[in-house]
Amino acid sequence: MTAASDDRTDAGPRRFLGFRRVALVELVLFFAVALGLDLTVGDGLRFDGVQPHPFWIPVLLLAIQYGTGEGVLAALVASVALRLGNMPEQPISQDLYQYLFALSREPILWLVSAVLFGELRMRQIRERDGLRADLDLARAEAEAITRSYRQLKSVKENLETRVAGQLRTVFTLYQAAKSIDRLDEGEVMLGVADLIRTVMKPDKFSLFLLNNGLLESVTNEGWDDENDSYSRWFDHSHALFETVVGRQRLICVARDEDERIMAGEGVLAGPLVSSDTGEVVGMVKIESLGFTDLSVNTVENFRILCEWIGTALAKAKRYREVNEQRLFTDDELYSSTFIGRQAEFLARLGRRMGFETTSITIRPGGLSRLSAAQRAELASAIGRAVRDGLRDTDLACDFGQHGAVFGVVLTGTPLAGARLVAAKLEAAVREALPPALSAIPITFATERVEVRE
Template sequence: MTTLLGPTDTPVETTMPHVGGATVLGLRRAALIELALFFAVALAIDVFLLGGTRFAGVAPHPFWLAVLLLTAQYGTNEGLVAAAASTLALRVGNVPAQTIGQDFYGWLLDLSLQPILWFAAAVILGELVDRRRRMAIRLDGELAAARQRERVIADAFDQMSRLKENLEARVAGQLKTVLTTYNAARSIEKFDTGEVLVGVSDLVKSILNPEKFSLFLLNKQHLEAAANVGWAADDHYAREFDANSILFRSVVAGRKLLSAIDPIDERLLSGEGVLAGPLLAVDTGEIVGMLKVERLGFLDLNPTSVQNFQLLCDWIGTAFANARRFEDSQEQGGAFSIARNMLSATLFERQRGLMLALARRVGFDLTALYLRIEGDGVLDADSVAAFTRSVATAAQSLLRATDLVFERREDGWHYALLLPKMRGETAAPVVERLTKAVEDLLEAAHLPGRVRHLVEELHRADG
């Protein structure tokens, strides 16, 4: 029996069952019965078939079978008993006489050699068996401890599951969950100010759930309405606030968050809403506008919602400022458009020359692919943007990371791709899959267009 302590300090008892069941004087009863039956059969065969010679001249001696089997099955003790029984069955009434030319020690050796081998085999093999049994007992104890730990963990998991279910039941009707906030926040983490403004509506609704709200952007010394949600035709809220207005001086100049809960703030709001706060870029301190809530449910206007409103103002202000800075850098640099996931057309010729020089120096294939999308009628800006997104999406899914995609060019081809380590004939199936993918994307966007392409092999590694 082995006693172990589990993770809750509860004793865990494990017992390795004895092979053969019940014991007599520490020996398995089954082993004694098997030993008696073996010698009854063996001695009967010897008496009736071999004339009582105790299997003289038979090699190996049949009694080895009893010693080895019982030792391997039950261990050292039973093996020694089998060796003793084999010795008695061999020598009782069958002790050979000492011959004339044989000294005493030689006679004694002949007499005891076989029993000594039996006892030695019983000890060696039995210890090996006992060691394996002890190892099995230890492993059984470790398994029991592991099962105990598993039960404890399972109970803890069940308890945590019940707690989770209770918490889910408590927050099931609430809109301000972490998941909804995260999904809504992703809608404003964009590189385009227009996309940020589009995502503001979902973010504000998921956190505050207002009936009416509006967003104003700072344009020099004016706050101009950029978006309003829930406004009705008979609403007379102001769409612009100049530097002399109370809201401008309080929110922009004073950087103050106004809440109708406070009587002073309510007078400053002047009936324009229940909450108003500056859109502040946290990292730079820049104010980009104002967020204003005109109508909010009675139970939704509380200190927690005011704190969430402050968080919203900082969040939206930071996202909008980052997007605007990115757009400014794009206009100045113009090297890469993350929004379109393409390199600028002005970079193509330079990159083409560098890649060609590198291909000649290092020795790899280089191929250029030119694409032109032919649509019906005159292409407007929205159609060109849709074409660009389709090409970028198809290229990202089908091409390698080392392939370069460039924006619209001015020589009749809208897009150019540099394909290093690819020959013209190798590029053919790639081009076919790419053009089909672009056309499928255009068709899904209800913008039918035909893709024309030109493959230009710039360099072959073999000359």
């Protein structure tokens, strides 16, 4: 007999008339073999009188393996197979009750055993099904917890990425904003490009400055000289100039009127207006921007950006204009504007009077590796050494690069004498430098001041 490897309680193709099909197959095969052996080998009495009776085998196996239903079925089939057509005669020594007991003893034992062992098996099956149900529920709960954990983890990672991206964006924006907080116009314009890239992320953009009634392009990024035909200047006759400079209005191609004004020149254009004075100093124009990047927030950010840049450029412009009128710098050196005019005057005077005017250029190296505080300390040390080591007739100056290049104009000193003074200055500067900056390379170049014709 083949033992089933898995008991299933669900009604379906594995059951027939409420009984397991495999149990029915096993029952039929057993009795076919047993009755066949009885007819061919045995005496044809269905093993009557054999103890224990072979028909116990299917009763016990099916009851223990499948439960009460299959066990009772096996007991009934065994009883029919034993007594159907095989009723022994009643002996004279037996009364009716003894005879009936002899006939029904084994069938009754089979039924009792089938019910007893079958119920024990059914209790095991019920406990097993309960454990399976609990296991399925636990697995379902574990899967639900796992899915929830993965979703929560994904949400957490997305939030972390978003927060990290926002922090990087804020930090980058802060760094870019610091880059335009300068007093030199060139440095401001370099920082403007970084600021536009950080805030707007455009594919193509350009910066225009207002000069003598014209908007002139001073920098552009992403332009293809072969395929792009954007204008590099706009005068008062152009609608873009009139709208941006005259009306001080931002232009966005999302509006039909503005699209006609832009005339294919870009997507956004805004005036650079100083928030302090209301002065228009130029224009920022974005020629190409991602479709999904053009939104109401983008336009508002662009408006703020233009005002920010305009204020920075206007401040740098005013600083340049004021600085041109200064006689001394913050380090008590002559300003580059004054010293330029003075050196040319001395050169002309020397040509007429017969004396030479020479200059010494002091240029520190490796400034990009120094912090702002170190650069200020270096400039102060050089300025102090130059002032203390010069003659009364020598003029010390800042050559206009904010502590990057210094100079000395030597009146009535030939080139050979200027080299001697340069050697003396180099020793004084080296002595004045703090220990942390003593290894900074500094060049001292001498030349004759020529008269510009």
